[in-house]
Amino acid sequence: MIPRLAQGATRMAVFMLCLLGVAACSGTGVLNALTPRSGYAIHRDLVFDTATGLALDLYVPAGARAAPVAVFFYGGSWQDGRRADYRFVGEALARQGMVVAIPDYRLYPAVRFPAFLHDAARAVAWTQAHAAEHGGDGRMLVLIGHSAGAYNAAMLTLDPSYLRQAGVDRAAVRGMIGLAGPYDFLPLRDPALQDIFAPAGDLRLSQPITYVDGHNPPMLLIHGRDDRQVSPGNTARLAARVGQAGGPVSVRLYDRMSHVFAVANLAAPLRWRSDLPETIGDYVHQLSGPDPARPAAHAAASDPGGAPR
Numbered sequence: 314m315i316p317r318l319a320q321g322a323t324r325m326a327v328f329m330l331c332l333l334g335v336a337a338c339s340g341t342g343v344l345n346a347l348t349p350r351s352g353y354a355i356h357r358d359l360v361f362d363t364a365t366g367l368a369l370d371l372y373v374p375a376g377a378r379a380a381p382v383a384v385f386f387y388g389g390s391w392q393d394g395r396r397a398d399y400r401f402v403g404e405a406l407a408r409q410g411m412v413v414a415i416p417d418y419r420l421y422p423a424v425r426f427p428a429f430l431h432d433a434a435r436a437v438a439w440t441q442a443h444a445a446e447h448g449g450d451g452r453m454l455v456l457i458g459h460s461a462g463a464y465n466a467a468m469l470t471l472d473p474s475y476l477r478q479a480g481v482d483r484a485a486v487r488g489m490i491g492l493a494g495p496y497d498f499l500p501l502r503d504p505a506l507q508d509i510f511a512p513a514g515d516l517r518l519s520q521p522i523t524y525v526d527g528h529n530p531p532m533l534l535i536h537g538r539d540d541r542q543v544s545p546g547n548t549a550r551l552a553a554r555v556g557q558a559g560g561p562v563s564v565r566l567y568d569r570m571s572h573v574f575a576v577a578n579l580a581a582p583l584r585w586r587s588d589l590p591e592t593i594g595d596y597v598h599q600l601s602g603p604d605p606a607r608p609a610a611h612a613a614a615s616d617p618g619g620a621p622r
Contacts, residue, residue: 341398344580348400353407355400356447361416361439362432369416369436370396372403377448381455381487381601383411384437388460388493388576391429391509392421405579406457409594412449414440418465426510426519427475433465434479441481453601456489457593459576460543463494464521467551470532471524488531488600490593493575495543496534496551497522522551527558533596534562535589537570565592 356371374380383406387394396415406413416436418429437454444451458466466489469475473483497520501507513519532555536548548564555562567587570578578589 341401344401344577344582345398347580347582348404349581353404355403359439359443362435365419365432367417367419367432367436368396369414369440370400370403371440371447372407372413372415373447373449374407374410374412377410377412379450379453380410380412380448381453381597382414382440382444382449382451383455383457383597384414384416384433384440384466386418386433386456386458386462386465387415388458388462389420390505391426391461392505394420394462401580402576404581405584405590406593409590409597411455411594411597412444412447416440421505421509425508425512427468427512430465430468430475431478434469434475434481437469437476437486438479438481441485450601452485454486455597455600456486457492458490458494459492460494460572463491464496467491467494467496467521467532468524471521471526471529483530486530488533488596489529490533490535490596491548492535493537493540493543493572494521494534494547494551496520496547498543498547522554525551525554525558525560527555527560529555529560529562531561531600532563533565533593535565535567535575535592537567537572537575539568539570540572540575542572563596 352375354373356373358368359371360366360368385399385402385406387399396417399415403413403415414436418432437456441451441454456466456469470486470489476483499516499520501510501516510516510519517523534548534552536545538545545566552562552564570587574586577583578587584590
């Protein structure tokens with residue numbers, strides 16, 4: 314938590330940057346402009362799939378040695394996004410002691426389901442293979458995502474076929490953290506989403522909740538109660554299904570957190586709004602310890618309030 318005066322100064326800085334036309338002040342440009350530049354290194358444009366030319370950026374904490382490794386997938390409804398927009402996430406997670414890969418993946422309309430999941434799996438495989446070169450431990454992989462990226466992370470976690478095809482054993486994934494993810498969102502009413510997931514045929518095969526078997530790596534599902542874009546019910550239903558199957562899952566619900574702020578609160582100028590970075594960091598380090606705790610029930614470690622919608 315930063316002092317009230319500093320909070321006001323930060324908000325004024327954001328306002329002034331918008332007036333000066335720094336990037337897209339309604340998006341990630343200002344957050345990246347205010348992201349600290351010290352304490353970590355960035356290795357950019359690391360190609361992980363020569364066939365498609367897809368690349369990732371790697372954020373490495375200063376002095377990293379056998380650090381846990383996070384692969385972060387951004388959101389954008391499988392139609393938008395680029396890794397360069399998420400420097401603020403890379404810095405936030407690196408500050409928590411992780412080596413962080415932020416990969417791109419192909420988007421609609423260039424591809425449809427499940428091509429972007431194969432892209433995500435190949436990014437995980439590359440990161441695991443090269444983590445040691447940058448001070449990370451490829452045996453301590455954690456998949457993290459926001460919105461559509463949380464969907465990608467959940468699908469890789471719950472359906473081991475994607476990682477297996479990329480040469481990764483699901484057992485290498487220590488855990489998954491989903492931020493405001495869509496995990497059970499049928500029926501599809503948006504025409505673009507209908508087209509994106511049409512190749513599934515049976516649309517239930519496109520839903521992470523379908524693949525719950527109780528053998529998943531530990532999952533931490535984070536959602537804001539004020540999310541109007543992806544209902545918190547997605548998190549509630551997936552957590553309940555995993556818990557019923559005997560799998561390890563925990564839930565953290567935040568009051569006064571919208572869909573965007575489920576990731577924006579990681580940014581340096583907004584960290585005063587919640588303990589989101591520490592929650593993620595503590596969970597990752599718990600999982601990457603010598604005897605990682607595996608929460609075995611749907612534990613709603615949440616702010617007080619009503620049930621998710």
